[in-house]
Amino acid sequence: MNRSDSSHPHQLHHPRASASKVFRLLIAASLTGGVVACDDLPGKPPPNPAPVISVATTAGFEGMWAERCSGCHGADGQLGAGLPMRNAEYLNAVPDDDMFSMIRNGVPSSRMPGFGGDAIGGVSDEIIRDFIKGMHLTWGEGEASDDSRGFPWRSTGTGGDVASGATVFAAKCAACHPGEQVAPTQAGTMPDQLIAGSVTDPFYLRLISDQHLRSNIVFGRKDLGMPGAAGPFRGPDGGEVTTPLTATDVADLVAFLASKRNTWPSGPEVEDGEP
Amino acid sequence: MKSPGAIERTLGWVDDRTGLVAVTEHAMFHKVPRSAKWWYVFGSATLMFFIVQLVTGVLLTTLFVPSAAEAYQSLVYIDEKIPMGWMLRALHGWSSNAMCIMMLIHMTQIFLHGTYKFPRELTWVAGVALCVTTLGLAFTGQIMRWDANAYWGLGIGAAIVDRVPFAGNWLRSVVLGGPDISGATLSRFFALHVFVLPGTAIGLIGLHLILVLKGGISEMPKVGQPIEPETYRKEYESRVKKTGVPFFPDAARRDMVFCGAALIGLIGLAAWYGPFGPGPVPNPTIIEVAPRPDGLFLWLFAVLALLPPYTETFLILVGPPVGIAFLAALPFISPRGERAPSRRPISVIILCIIVTALAVLTWLGETSPWSPVMKAWTSIPTPIEYVRDRSPLELQGAIQLQYAQCRNCHSIGGEGGKRGPALDDVATRLSWDQLVRQIQQGGGNMPAYGKSLSSAETEALAAFLSTLDGGHLPARIPGAMEHQPGRDQSPTADPRAEIDAETDANSDTVAAR
Numbered sequence: 001m002n003r004s005d006s007s008h009p010h011q012l013h014h015p016r017a018s019a020s021k022v023f024r025l026l027i028a029a030s031l032t033g034g035v036v037a038c039d040d041l042p043g044k045p046p047p048n049p050a051p052v053i054s055v056a057t058t059a060g061f062e063g064m065w066a067e068r069c070s071g072c073h074g075a076d077g078q079l080g081a082g083l084p085m086r087n088a089e090y091l092n093a094v095p096d097d098d099m100f101s102m103i104r105n106g107v108p109s110s111r112m113p114g115f116g117g118d119a120i121g122g123v124s125d126e127i128i129r130d131f132i133k134g135m136h137l138t139w140g141e142g143e144a145s146d147d148s149r150g151f152p153w154r155s156t157g158t159g160g161d162v163a164s165g166a167t168v169f170a171a172k173c174a175a176c177h178p179g180e181q182v183a184p185t186q187a188g189t190m191p192d193q194l195i196a197g198s199v200t201d202p203f204y205l206r207l208i209s210d211q212h213l214r215s216n217i218v219f220g221r222k223d224l225g226m227p228g229a230a231g232p233f234r235g236p237d238g239g240e241v242t243t244p245l246t247a248t249d250v251a252d253l254v255a256f257l258a259s260k261r262n263t264w265p266s267g268p269e270v271e272d273g274e275p
Numbered sequence: 276m277k278s279p280g281a282i283e284r285t286l287g288w289v290d291d292r293t294g295l296v297a298v299t300e301h302a303m304f305h306k307v308p309r310s311a312k313w314w315y316v317f318g319s320a321t322l323m324f325f326i327v328q329l330v331t332g333v334l335l336t337t338l339f340v341p342s343a344a345e346a347y348q349s350l351v352y353i354d355e356k357i358p359m360g361w362m363l364r365a366l367h368g369w370s371s372n373a374m375c376i377m378m379l380i381h382m383t384q385i386f387l388h389g390t391y392k393f394p395r396e397l398t399w400v401a402g403v404a405l406c407v408t409t410l411g412l413a414f415t416g417q418i419m420r421w422d423a424n425a426y427w428g429l430g431i432g433a434a435i436v437d438r439v440p441f442a443g444n445w446l447r448s449v450v451l452g453g454p455d456i457s458g459a460t461l462s463r464f465f466a467l468h469v470f471v472l473p474g475t476a477i478g479l480i481g482l483h484l485i486l487v488l489k490g491g492i493s494e495m496p497k498v499g500q501p502i503e504p505e506t507y508r509k510e511y512e513s514r515v516k517k518t519g520v521p522f523f524p525d526a527a528r529r530d531m532v533f534c535g536a537a538l539i540g541l542i543g544l545a546a547w548y549g550p551f552g553p554g555p556v557p558n559p560t561i562i563e564v565a566p567r568p569d570g571l572f573l574w575l576f577a578v579l580a581l582l583p584p585y586t587e588t589f590l591i592l593v594g595p596p597v598g599i600a601f602l603a604a605l606p607f608i609s610p611r612g613e614r615a616p617s618r619r620p621i622s623v624i625i626l627c628i629i630v631t632a633l634a635v636l637t638w639l640g641e642t643s644p645w646s647p648v649m650k651a652w653t654s655i656p657t658p659i660e661y662v663r664d665r666s667p668l669e670l671q672g673a674i675q676l677q678y679a680q681c682r683n684c685h686s687i688g689g690e691g692g693k694r695g696p697a698l699d700d701v702a703t704r705l706s707w708d709q710l711v712r713q714i715q716q717g718g719g720n721m722p723a724y725g726k727s728l729s730s731a732e733t734e735a736l737a738a739f740l741s742t743l744d745g746g747h748l749p750a751r752i753p754g755a756m757e758h759q760p761g762r763d764q765s766p767t768a769d770p771r772a773e774i775d776a777e778t779d780a781n782s783d784t785v786a787a788r
Contacts (some may be wrong), residue, residue: 002423043549048351071653071677079659081673111678136291177667197666202666206731224663 054130061134077139077172078223083215090219091140093153096132103128109209125184137256147228148218151247157216160248165256168249172233173199174242176226205261213254217245289483306519307526314388314528315531317381318487322480323534324374327541328412330467330788331367338363340421341465345460346421350553365545366751371413373541375571378409393504396606398486405479405604408472410571415468416567421461426557427457427566429464431579438588456559468518489517492526496614501632505613508722549719557761565646573640574633580645636733644693651691658688665742672739679724687743700745706754710737 053060074080078087085091091099104125106114116122123131163226169177177199198204208216220228227233229245245253290296316671338357339555340349353360368381385391391399414432418425429451436450437443452459491511520526562723568576616623648655665673676698678681682691685698705713714733715725728736741756748758 032368039359041362041546041549042359043365043546045354045549047355048553066654068653069706070656071651072656072674073660074659075656079656079662081657081662081670111674113678184475197668199667201666201668203731204666204671206729207671207735208667242418 010191053126054134055250056130056133056137058134058138061131061138064131065135072111074223083212084221084223085135086139087219087222088140088150090153090215091136091146093148093151093219095153096129098130098153099127099132103131109210110207110212123199147220147222148232149229149244151218151229151250153215153218154211155251155254157247157251158257159250160253162259164248164250165259166250168245168253170236172231172235172245173253175234175236175238200255200260202261205257210254210258213257214250217250217253276342293585302484303523303527304521305491306515307522308494308515309518309520311492313493313529314384314495314531314534315492317377317384319530319536320537321374321377321381323537324370324377324541325476325480327366327370327538328374329473331363331370332473334363335367336469341419341461343461343486346419346461347556348422354550361550362545364550365548366541367416368551369541369544369548371416371491371535372570373544375409375413378406378728382406383626383630386495386622387616388493389502389609389612389616389622391503391606391617392612392614393507393606393610395486395490395493396610398490399606400485400603401483401486403599404447405476405483407599408476408479412468412476412643413569413571415464415472416466418461419468420551420553421556421557422553422566423555423561424552424566424568426456426559427564427569429460435591437594443538492522493614496616498608498613499614499616500615501613502611502721522655525598527740528642566638567643567644567730570637570641575640577643578638580643581639585694640694646692646695651682652677652680654681658690661687663740665739668735669739669742671732672735672737675728675736676739678729679736681736684721698740698743698755700743702741702744702750703748703751703755705740706752707737707741708754708755709742 014036053063055061064071064089066075069085070080072080073085074082076086077229085088086261104114106108106112113119114122115130116125138225164260177197182214205213216226218229220226222228230242232240233241286296321757335353338349338353338360340346350364353364355361357363367593385402387400418429433447433451433456436446439446448454449787450463451457452463458469494511494514551569555561567573579587579591613619657677662670662673676687681698683690684694685696686693687698689697693699711733713721714736715723717723724733744756
């Protein structure tokens with residue numbers, strides 16, 4: 001454009017030559033522009049091999065999550081059949097080394113398979129460490145709350161008391177998790193009441209380790225409407241119970257549930273382990 | 276510079292020495308039936324795409340390195356380093372598909388209109404030979420990509436050849452250039468793709484066109500105007516003489532308009548969808564690939580996958596030659612008689628069956644429902660509506676469904692393998708006992724999981740499956756949808772039944788919680 005502008009004064013004397021030059025320039029410009037623009041068309045293939053995006057970044061993490069984790073833990077880290085990882089408190093409470101071990105080797109007491117080491121198609125330790133970074137980056141920040149009351153992920157004390165656990169369960173859990181502890185009329189009285197089903201079912205308990213029970217109680221399943229240790233809970237009369245669980249309550253609840261595990265039909269199938 | 280007289284003199288000189296000007300003039304201005312309208316453009320479009328193939332193919336040959344070690348990289352180089360190189364590959368690839376499709380439409384039209392009958396038998400035979408050559412070009416072109424699909428496609432080709440009785444081994448080494456797929460294989464297929472087959476095609480196209488000129492372009496079929504070899508030529512010539520129009524520009528105009536539109540469509544497809552492949556790098560040590568031929572051969576892929584094993588060898592080796600021979604013999608089987616489709620119901624029915632079969636097989640090849648989706652268990656989440664409002668045990672069952680890789684073969688929510696039935700309404704089809712038995716004992720092509728699932732896992736899985744009622748469909752067999760016998764743990768007969776109405780009414784509230 002500049003060239004044609006600068007040459008303009010000379011061409012005043014030769015209008016035909018000027019027109020032809022401008023025309024030629026226009027053709028050249030549109031050809032060049034065409035080729036440049038054409039090289040940007042939607043059909044242009046992406047780089048081959050595709051550039052490796054580190055799983056320590058959100059984009060890389062989400063790609064690997066979709067391929068290897070979303071089946072059980074949900075498309076965006078929640079509302080899957082398994083524990084939601086889109087839970088900042090959970091992510092911050094589990095030490096990186098424990099998370100690494102669970103991802104790399106799986107969790108023997110559950111259906112969480114290992115994705116590293118000798119697993120078929122397993123990834124390197126370095127990638128798993130990066131993946132944990134990516135998970136923290138994506139879900140570990142900005143969504144923090146106090147639902148778990150800061151209780152540690154793993155139990156630090158001794159076992160709880162079964163009888164106290166039964167009391168806490170009746171007071172804070174049984175309205176949503178009806179079992180033999182609750183009379184039928186006491187369930188489902190509130191209009192927005194969700195009955196989440198029995199957690200004292202021995203078949204269920206035989207598939208769930210104590211640590212997994214603890215994780216569920218402390219961190220809840222917010223994606224499915226279950227509160228963490230901070231509550232609020234629903235009482236036997238259907239009313240809201242705002243008193244949070246104490247650390248002892250959590251241990252007692254786990255002990256109570258564990259006591260229901262092997263009541264019927266026979267034999268334990270779960271060894272205790274990590275969630 | 277040159278006066279018209281000079282042009283005329285030059286043409287006269289060339290014609291005097293070669294006779295070509297007269298031939299060209301005859302080809303351009305010979306009379307064609309007035310009824311030859313838009314039905315007649317597909318042959319020209321096929322030729323136009325072949326010319327695009329030649330031009331883009333020659334350009335690609337200057338850039339492609341036909342060596343096993345470098346072929347793949349040279350394609351990446353063309354795509355990424357050569358300005359508009361990817362466009363060149365895209366044009367070649369899309370034009371190849373377009374050529375094959377136009378050719379098939381052209382053949383269909385010729386078959387439907389009975390144009391292969393007297394006196395155009397050999398035009399048809401040359402066309403069938405062109406069809407085989409074109410398919411050969413398409414197959415060998417796919418090999419040029421030298422990616423995983425090419426590698427495994429060759430493997431399948433070699434396995435087919437290997438089944439030839441007595442000479443199988445020898446033939447395989449002829450095809451592959453040795454016992455296995457190697458650099459020699461690529462060289463062979465390159466020679467076929469850029470020399471032998473295009474040369475054959477050019478020769479056959481020349482023959483085909485000469486025969487078209489010799490036999491004359493057919494008229495649109497007319498009921499009550501059957502082909503009688505004794506009188507047809509005379510009648511045709513007199514009709515064309517009386518009512519015909521010169522090929523150029525009257526008939527050629529439609530060809531040019533259609534070819535122009537097709538060319539614009541081709542450029543659009545190439546610009547929008549880009550080149551085909553190359554797919555993953557060929558690596559014989561990685562067997563976890565799902566090799567798949569290009570669209571044109573998907574029907575064959577489906578046939579090979581679906582044939583019962585004991586019929587394979589016979590049908591693979593006998594089917595294609597018999598099919599091609601039958602096609603080529605068609606004008607000799609039925610050289611005379613009515614051409615109008617309305618008077619040839621059997622031909623129309625056969626055509627409909629072939630088109631339907633090819634379409635269905637292509638669709639099956641594309642979806643390959645017989646193949647498990649190997650990564651479904653980790654990559655396809657349980658649909659959210661099947662996670663909400665499920666009991667803890669049922670959620671454990673959903674985890675078992677993923678972990679036991681059930682979804683590699685069974686879909687829920689439309690996602691997952693298609694090898695087994697979809698499970699969205701399995702609870703309406705199977706009673707609790709049948710669910711448990713199916714899980715434990717398998718059957719109907721499903722393996723037994725009794726040994727790999729504990730009783731609690733089976734219970735959880737069956738509990739989850741028994742919630743899949745296809746969105747509250749009624750039971751389809753007696754016993755389905757009834758409460759699980761013998762394990763009434765909850766105080767109500769079925770707590771879910773009681774809360775269903777409330778949950779539905781308050782689904783927003785539940786979701787929010």
